[in-house]
Amino acid sequence: MALHRAPAQARALLDASETCTPLRAVRKLLLHTQLPGIDRQAASTSLLAVLRMLPLRLSNREMAAQIYISVNTLKTHLRSIYRKLGVPHRSEAVRRAKAAQLV
Numbered sequence: 001m002a003l004h005r006a007p008a009q010a011r012a013l014l015d016a017s018e019t020c021t022p023l024r025a026v027r028k029l030l031l032h033t034q035l036p037g038i039d040r041q042a043a044s045t046s047l048l049a050v051l052r053m054l055p056l057r058l059s060n061r062e063m064a065a066q067i068y069i070s071v072n073t074l075k076t077h078l079r080s081i082y083r084k085l086g087v088p089h090r091s092e093a094v095r096r097a098k099a100a101q102l103v
Contacts, residue, residue, distance in 0.1 A: 050077040052103050054094045 049067045058066070064074040082088065085096045097103045 046073075047077050047080065050074060051081055051093075051097055054081075054090055054097065055103055 046067055046069055050063060053063045060071050060074050064071045082093055085093050087093045087096055
């Protein structure tokens with residue numbers, strides 16, 4: 001989503017993110033941004049659930065089953081998490097999330 005088309009709330013959060021770490025800014029955006037046509041609560045809940053399950057070393061299939069989403073949806077969430085944390089794989093994502101106190 002282009003910044004100029006982002007909701008006013010998202011722009012305000014991005015502006016405020018200059019005073020916190022990038023990971024905390026991502027967390028704020030995940031928790032507060034409303035996207036058209038997407039149930040924000042459900043989307044952020046499942047994304048955060050995936051993030052919290054990463055340290056458990058479960059398989060993709062096991063994680064998907066635990067939060068009642070498809071394996072493909074889980075993989076999409078994982079790619080999103082890796083991109084937002086700026087990491088290439090799961091173990092690095094766990095390390096960064098722990099360092100940022102997200103898990």
